[in-house]
Amino acid sequence: xxxxxxxxxxxxxxxxxxxxxxxxxxxxxxxxxxxxxxxxxxxxxxxxxxxxxxxxxxxxxxxxxxxxxxxxxxxxxxxxxxxxxxxxxxxxxxxxxxxxxxxxxxxxxxxxxxxxxxxxxxxxxxxxxxxxxxxxxxxxxxxxxxxxxxxxxxxxxxxxxxxxxxxxxxxxxxxxxxxxxxxxxxxxxxxxxxxxxxxxxxxxxxxxxxxxxxxxxxxxxxxxxxxxxxxxxxxxxxxxxxxxxxxxxxxxxxxxxxxxxxxxxxxxxxxxxxxxxxxxxxxxxxxxxxxxxxxxxxxxxxxxxxxxxxxxxxxxxxxxxxxxxxxxxxxxxxxxxxxxxxxxxxxxxxxxxxxxxxxxxxxxxxxxxxxxxxxxxxxxxxxxxxxxxxxxxxxxxxxxxxxxxxxxxxxxxxxxxxxxxxxxxxxxxxxxxxxxxxxxxxxxxxxxxxxxxxxxxxxxxxxxxxxxxxxxxxxxxx
Amino acid sequence: xxxxxxxxxxxxxxxxxxxxxxxxxxxxxxxxxxxxxxxxxxxxxxxxxxxxxxxxxxxxxxxxxxxxxxxxxxxxxxxxxxxxxxxxxxxxxxxxxxxxxxxxxxxxxxxxxxxxxxxxxxxxxxxxxxxxxxxxxxxxxxxxxxxxxxxxxxxxxxxxxxxxxxxxxxxxxxxxxxxxxxxxxxxxxxxxxxxxxxxxxxxxxxxxxxxxxxxxxxxxxxxxxxxxx
Numbered sequence: 136x137x138x139x140x141x142x143x144x145x146x147x148x149x150x151x152x153x154x155x156x157x158x159x160x161x162x163x164x165x166x167x168x169x170x171x172x173x174x175x176x177x178x179x180x181x182x183x184x185x186x187x188x189x190x191x192x193x194x195x196x197x198x199x200x201x202x203x204x205x206x207x208x209x210x211x212x213x214x215x216x217x218x219x220x221x222x223x224x225x226x227x228x229x230x231x232x233x234x235x236x237x238x239x240x241x242x243x244x245x246x247x248x249x250x251x252x253x254x255x256x257x258x259x260x261x262x263x264x265x266x267x268x269x270x271x272x273x274x275x276x277x278x279x280x281x282x283x284x285x286x287x288x289x290x291x292x293x294x295x296x297x298x299x300x301x302x303x304x305x306x307x308x309x310x311x312x313x314x315x316x317x318x319x320x321x322x323x324x325x326x327x328x329x330x331x332x333x334x335x336x337x338x339x340x341x342x343x344x345x346x347x348x349x350x351x352x353x354x355x356x357x358x359x360x361x362x363x364x365x366x367x368x369x370x371x372x373x374x375x376x377x378x379x380x381x382x383x384x385x386x387x388x389x390x391x392x393x394x395x396x397x398x399x400x401x402x403x404x405x406x407x408x409x410x411x412x413x414x415x416x417x418x419x420x421x422x423x424x425x426x427x428x429x430x431x432x433x434x435x436x437x438x439x440x441x442x443x444x445x446x447x448x449x450x451x452x453x454x455x456x457x458x459x460x461x462x463x464x465x466x467x468x469x470x471x472x473x474x475x476x477x478x479x480x481x482x483x484x485x486x487x488x489x490x491x492x493x494x495x496x497x498x499x500x501x502x503x504x505x506x507x508x509x510x511x512x513x514x515x516x517x518x519x520x521x522x523x524x525x526x527x528x529x530x531x532x533x534x535x536x537x538x539x540x541x542x543x544x545x546x547x548x549x550x551x552x553x554x555x556x557x558x559x560x561x562x563x564x565x566x567x568x569x570x571x572x573x574x575x576x577x578x579x580x581x582x583x584x585x586x587x588x589x590x591x592x593x594x595x596x597x598x599x600x601x602x603x604x605x606x607x608x609x610x611x612x613x
Numbered sequence: 614x615x616x617x618x619x620x621x622x623x624x625x626x627x628x629x630x631x632x633x634x635x636x637x638x639x640x641x642x643x644x645x646x647x648x649x650x651x652x653x654x655x656x657x658x659x660x661x662x663x664x665x666x667x668x669x670x671x672x673x674x675x676x677x678x679x680x681x682x683x684x685x686x687x688x689x690x691x692x693x694x695x696x697x698x699x700x701x702x703x704x705x706x707x708x709x710x711x712x713x714x715x716x717x718x719x720x721x722x723x724x725x726x727x728x729x730x731x732x733x734x735x736x737x738x739x740x741x742x743x744x745x746x747x748x749x750x751x752x753x754x755x756x757x758x759x760x761x762x763x764x765x766x767x768x769x770x771x772x773x774x775x776x777x778x779x780x781x782x783x784x785x786x787x788x789x790x791x792x793x794x795x796x797x798x799x800x801x802x803x804x805x806x807x808x809x810x811x812x813x814x815x816x817x818x819x820x821x822x823x824x825x826x827x828x829x830x831x832x833x834x835x836x837x838x839x840x841x842x
Contacts, residue, residue: 199747207746208746208747283753283754283755284735284751284753285734285735285753285754285775288665288735288775289774289775299664299665300665300774300775300776300777303774303776303777304774304777305774305777307741339749339750339751341747341749344737344739344749344774344775345749346737346738346739346749346750346751346774347749347750347751348751350750350756350759351750351751351752351753351756351759352753353755
């Protein structure tokens with residue numbers, strides 16, 4: 136009997152990788168130093184820092200945890216430990232890998248004391264169906280299932296979190312909650328590995344509208360086909376640009392943002408942050424990424440910008456506003472590294488703004504601060520935007536040489552400072568409430584000259600002639 | 614001697630059988646409670662515009678928080694006799710139909726709940742419970758029925774996150790129970806005779822209880838006047 140008990144202990148212990156049993160009392164000390172500010176002293180997610188956070192910090196007293204590898208409500212200690220260690224992408228929860236392992240184990244033990252009833256029940260391991268490797272067929276089947284189970288209702292037809300139910304979604308606490316943008320898997324709360332995604336699909340995300348699909352797909356392996364399809368929707372992570380390169384072209388630049396021409400160019404990704412320097416601050420910016428494709432010809436420069444926005448908004452002028460995006464440049468190239476203040480300039484140094492707004496089109500403006508923007512008239516800027524499935528594509532064009540005061544001129548091989556601003560008007564962003572970047576640099580590639588096709592053959596011919604001469608001279612002396 | 618033994622055994626058997634019969638007859642011969650639930654306040658009905666799945670859901674959704682019928686009768690109230698044994702354990706059935714939970718309030722014994730989807734579009738079943746494990750399962754169009762377990766007595770709120778206006782309740786109650794009709798009336802049969810505690814529960818107006826003396830084979834009337842919260 137004792138042997139059997141011992142064997143049982145072994146089986147149980149080996150089924151789940153061992154995690155050092157934490158000391159809840161020691162965990163409390165760590166909690167009070169590191170976690171209390173957001174999660175609150177009672178663990179109810181109502182710490183002093185919680186006010187501005189979206190999504191809200193977890194309320195531990197309900198014992199509801201989004202990210203579980205268990206099939207029941209109770210998470211494994213490892214699940215909690217992983218979130219503490221890795222943080223939660225796309226939220227304010229940072230990685231606490233800096234804490235010693237012991238502290239993290241103690242924290243997990245302390246967190247469990249906030250919902251003792253939930254942790255009375257042992258977690259049960261979720262059994263995933265047998266893995267199906269990704270292939271064209273698997274992705275195709277995944278897409279079929281994606282449509283059959285209507286993932287688009289929340290996540291949108293192309294996965295950009297723009298589904299018709301998006302604005303109605305609430306979490307267990309009644310707070311509005313956004314569906315995941317499936318094209319940006321680096322923001323998935325519970326990680327973006329194959330197993331992470333399949334697990335979220337299978338057992339849902341507790342405390343959120345995301346339901347469990349394990350028993351609600353046609354065949355169990357559809358979980359993996361769906362996973363493979365979701366993985367095909369976007370890159371693992373974007374390759375962020377450090378310098379925006381504007382390519383030289385000799386042909387005409389198309390106005391249509393959907394033209395084949397633009398698809399051949401590689402997107403240069405720029406990350407945007409919320410504006411939190413002046414009021415009204417934007418702690419939860421809607422737009423966090425813009426892809427830039429840019430070219431110039433001997434006449435004009437063109438910027439092709441793409442970004443995600445769940446709604447196409449012209450705005451009612453009260454709660455919603457027109458969606459907008461703009462590029463910011465210093466009006467003239469300054470010697471050295473001096474640039475106007477990055478936040479739309481200041482009283483002394485103006486910035487030049489090339490702007491597109493939904494319903495208004497492309498325009499030019501001069502900024503002396505975020506609330507002091509004056510339109511520049513008589514310009515030649517043009518553009519066209521299209522919106523589909525939660526995604527904007529825009530082309531803005533302008534002559535290379537500036538026309539009139541306050542506008543930037545572009546010259547090849549010169550480094551020109553550039554910054555980006557974006558507004559999701561549908562989410563109430565307008566004026567200083569926006570997403571922005573600091574200064575980047577933009578550089579127009581040198582025009583491709585014909586010299587590289589002429590000089591090497593000429594050199595080769597001359598060398599050949601010289602060789603022939605040498606051979607002849609040698610023959611003659613003999 | 615032998616005869617006495619046989620007779621004794623026979624008497625014992627007969628009397629035992631008689632007692633068993635009497636006991637069974639007692640349980641079956643329970644009384645009926647006719648409850649009449651009234652509410653003096655105003656009905657609370659919210660209407661919202663529907664912007665998707667209008668073919669199945671219609672263009673307007675009605676959220677019925679308090680439904681008051683003729684003669685101040687309160688509909689959708691659950692009347693139960695939680696202390697009484699012997700209720701038949703029928704499966705609870707709820708249908709997601711026309712983007713509504715039908716019926717709005719389901720009464721069931723602790724056990725299984727059958728969840729239907731008659732709409733041919735995606736719904737999910739999201740329960741808000743503390744005694745029972747919370748459920749959040751997708752019910753795509755091809756998943757016509759699902760069976761869930763609700764084994765502990767509780768009034769469980771159910772929603773569908775795809776259609777945020779959808780709201781239903783599952784009353785998991787031990788003992789005989791029923792839901793009031795549009796006139797606020799419900800009949801509960803097979804209630805054991807004797808003093809019984811009768812409980813009323815309403816999703817918005819809360820709970821009330823009364824003690825009733827149930828007589829076998831007779832209808833006992835009881836009325837409740839719910840107070841607004």
